[in-house]
Amino acid sequence: MARRYDPERRQRIIDAAIRVVGEKGIAGLSHRTVAAEADVPLGSTTYHFKTLDDLLVAALRQANEGFAKVIASRGALEDPHADLAAELAGWMGEWLAGDRTGVELEYELYLAALRRPALRPVAAEWARDLAERLSRRTDAVTARALVALMDGICLQVLLTEVPYDEGYAREVLARVIP
Amino acid sequence: MARRYDPERRQRIIDAAIRVVGEKGIAGLSHRTVAAEADVPLGSTTYHFKTLDDLLVAALRQANEGFAKVIASRGALEDPHADLAAELAGWMGEWLAGDRTGVELEYELYLAALRRPALRPVAAEWARDLAERLSRRTDAVTARALVALMDGICLQVLLTEVPYDEGYAREVLARVIP
């Protein structure tokens, strides 16, 4: 039969899960939908991921890594003389202006930790990593506050459909930086 | 048969839905679970709420009203001479220290707007109302930023299980207030 012997089977299932969540949300995620999307039989998804939580953990971790890679590759947050608030505001604008599906995907996985304790360590890791990255440019308390404020601003845009206002974001981010 | 003629049937179903979401999350909400919780037949829930989204809208609206009532009754945010940042930080601490189920309930309904456009107007209304309330003590831009920052701080606590630090919250909230 086809594709016996598939060393990247597991990875392909994770990729498929991310696509499914992006398109239909976590509510549309099941062993079956993932199996169909990854073009593997049902038994294969249940073999590699006993529970959907396991699969979500893998998906969130991978999404975080992809995100971190994008940030790092852009070389952002490196120049100590740049205006940090403007840099962050511009970066949020770019992100929010992109494909809404991708943004929703990231946030949906992240917010799912509210009800799924299994995801919390991964969510915590993500918040910690981002704050740590910001710490190169400011102190730890400010870094945490910036993460919180950026989260809040993004959520307001996503939940209420108020358009993103970069000037406003820059202004209030700047206030947090001492 | 029993309970024909139940003018508060609809309201009881909403109350039941809120209890169900509080206990099992939105994932555990179905016409059937609500019907069981409200002690009404299945057909009754589908009659009053054609879709689960309709039911969620009603639930979120009611949760918001309850929350607003609590704020108003505490007479908070009225004294123009009080330290606003300290007031807000203390109030968040009180809220987060309470029953985690209730906090999760509110946020889960609120965040559900990310994937359910039907909920966005209600979420937007909530954010607008809170910002408006804060506007009595500061300008509109600051009010919006405070809402965002409070949301972000609460989320960090809820998603990452980092304990709430009232001093930190007061400090960064104060920075946002010009």
Added chain:
DNA sequence: CAACGTTGTGTACGCTCGTACACATGGGAT
């Protein structure tokens, strides 16, 4: 080269779900 364990496959069971629909009931308009 043989035994073994990991990985992959196919199918079936029992459950819950949204939806639909036929029928019952009784308040309020006429």
Added chain:
DNA sequence: ATCCCATGTGTACGAGCGTACACAACGTTG
């Protein structure tokens, strides 16, 4: 008094779900 329609009830259907399990294939180890 009568009719209408909003409201309430019970049941059934088909679909999708997680889970379990027997069996197949194959690399690895001894």
